[in-house]
Amino acid sequence: MRILRQTPARLFLCLCLALISGPATLLPLPAAELMTQFDTAEQEARYQELLREYRCLKCQNQNLADSQAGLASDLRREIREQILSGKTNEDIDQYLVGRYGEFVFYRPRLSNKTLLLWTGPFVLLALCLVGVYVMIRRRRTRSRDQRVADATTASGSAEELAEKLQKARDLLSS
Amino acid sequence: MKLVLKLLPLVVFVALAAFLYRGLSLDPSELPSPLIDKPAPSFVMGTLPPGQQPFDSSSMAGQVWVLNVWASWCRPCIQEHPLIIRLAQQMQVPVVGLNYKDDPTDAQRWLNQYGDPFAHVLSDQAGDVGLDYGVYGVPESFIIDRQGIIRYKQVGPIDEASLTDTIMPLIERLKEHDS
Numbered sequence: 409m410r411i412l413r414q415t416p417a418r419l420f421l422c423l424c425l426a427l428i429s430g431p432a433t434l435l436p437l438p439a440a441e442l443m444t445q446f447d448t449a450e451q452e453a454r455y456q457e458l459l460r461e462y463r464c465l466k467c468q469n470q471n472l473a474d475s476q477a478g479l480a481s482d483l484r485r486e487i488r489e490q491i492l493s494g495k496t497n498e499d500i501d502q503y504l505v506g507r508y509g510e511f512v513f514y515r516p517r518l519s520n521k522t523l524l525l526w527t528g529p530f531v532l533l534a535l536c537l538v539g540v541y542v543m544i545r546r547r548r549t550r551s552r553d554q555r556v557a558d559a560t561t562a563s564g565s566a567e568e569l570a571e572k573l574q575k576a577r578d579l580l581s582s
Numbered sequence: 583m584k585l586v587l588k589l590l591p592l593v594v595f596v597a598l599a600a601f602l603y604r605g606l607s608l609d610p611s612e613l614p615s616p617l618i619d620k621p622a623p624s625f626v627m628g629t630l631p632p633g634q635q636p637f638d639s640s641s642m643a644g645q646v647w648v649l650n651v652w653a654s655w656c657r658p659c660i661q662e663h664p665l666i667i668r669l670a671q672q673m674q675v676p677v678v679g680l681n682y683k684d685d686p687t688d689a690q691r692w693l694n695q696y697g698d699p700f701a702h703v704l705s706d707q708a709g710d711v712g713l714d715y716g717v718y719g720v721p722e723s724f725i726i727d728r729q730g731i732i733r734y735k736q737v738g739p740i741d742e743a744s745l746t747d748t749i750m751p752l753i754e755r756l757k758e759h760d761s
Contacts, residue, residue, distance in 0.1 A: 465718035468610060478683060479718055482709050507716035509616045535594060542587055 451491050458487055458497065462504060463514045471514045555579055615716055615735040622649075622726045623714040630686055630693075630703040637678070637702050642726070646756045648677045649724040650700070651712065653684040654692035656720040662739035666723075667699040669745065673753050676701035682720055683709045725749065727756045 446452040456473070462483070464475035472480050472487070483504075490500050504512045516522045556579050617623075624639045650666055652659045670677045679700035681689045686705055693703070706712055715724065723736040734752055736744060 465613065479709075482713060486713060506616060507713065508718065509613055509716075511613055532594070532598070535590070539587075539591060 446488075447492065454497065455488060455491055458491075458500060459484065461514055462487075463512055465508055465512065468511075552579065552582075611719070612737045613718070615732070615737075617716055617724075617732045618735060620732060622724065622730050622732045623711075624730075625711050625714060627680075627704040627706060627711055630681060630689055630705050632686065632705070637704055640730075642676070642678070643730055644728050646675055646728055646753055647701075647726050648675060648753075649680055649715070649726065650677055651680045651682050651715075651717050651720055651722040651724075653682050653720050654688040655684065658739040659721045660696060662721050662741075663696050665740050665742070665745050667697050669740070669749065670699035670701075673750060675753055675757070679703045680711060680715075680717075681705050682712050682717065683707060723749075725752055725756070728759060 446455065459473035460471050462472045464470045464472055464477055464480040464483075466477040466479045467475045470480075472483055486503075487500055490503065495503075501513075510517065510521075516525060518526055556576055622639065626636050626638045628636050648669065652663075666677060669675070677700055679702070681703055684705075684707065686707075689703070689705070693700075704711065709717070715722075719737065721739050723740055724732050725734040727733050733756060734749070736749065740749065
């Protein structure tokens with residue numbers, strides 16, 4: 409513990425503690441906001457699930473479950489009211505898409521428009537793998553052809569030529 | 583065949599680069615509104631100053647009008663406001679102000695300070711009308727034609743360019759249409 413007597417070390421330790429505890433203040437308020445009353449457990453489960461499916465339009469990289477924005481809070485209230493009044497998940501989907509567009513789905517729905525979005529990376533990966541495979545194949549054949557060509561260039565005595573011919577035959581049959 | 587294979591990576595790269603370049607010029611905070619060319623949601627809402635008859639949106643039928651979403655807590659609204667005033671005066675078009683999730687006293691003070699060009703000021707403290715119109719930020723503005731169809735949505739503050747290039751010409755065109 410002698411190290412703690414030194415000021416720089418103490419400062420560093422304080423900084424670490426501050427960094428660890430600071431972000432705790434940014435934790436979402438799960439208890440107060442989301443502990444809302446529902447008639448059935450099923451409704452509550454639907455509510456929690458739906459909140460994860462919709463995007464907060466203001467903080468666009470968060471879903472409604474995580475976002476602290478005022479709009480997110482309004483939308484949570486609206487969704488809860490709709491669940492309580494008997495609306496289905498499809499009704500709520502339509503309500504939100506009708507006002508905010510497809511972007512309101514946190515996970516893009518699979519449709520003609522989003523097909524390229526979903527399959528694009530895999531198609532690209534496949535193309536790259538094909539390209540790599542073709543390149544490897546070509547390099548292997550080329551190096552074999554190269555060695556055959558070296559072996560068959562005419563030079564030197566008949567014995568050397570016979571040797572080269574034999575080497576060529578061996579290579580071609582490998 | 584060999585030439586095609588040789589060129590393929592280049593083609594893929596160019597295609598990818600084109601997509602990414604286009605993506606850089608798109609602003610993800612500007613969502614296209616699904617309400618364009620759809621009927622403007624009808625509503626009844628209390629007005630500022632309080633004590634008057636509530637405003638019924640169906641009373642605007644037959645007119646070209648603008649719905650401007652604003653709030654006293656909204657910084658960009660201060661920059662936009664002179665253009666809203668100009669829009670109302672020059673185009674002789676009713677501009678209805680939707681005071682969004684705001685305190686009525688603050689709102690009234692803001693109008694006294696920056697000017698009040700609004701034909702009506704609606705007090706949407708809960709943001710309900712905002713939800714119906716797909717409002718997700720402030721300010722936003724909607725241009726609605728004589729049939730009550732939303733023809734244009736401005737996400738964010740109206741600036742000089744969008745006012746003179748898009749909004750004013752559109753309002754001209756819509757006004758020429760008979761009801």
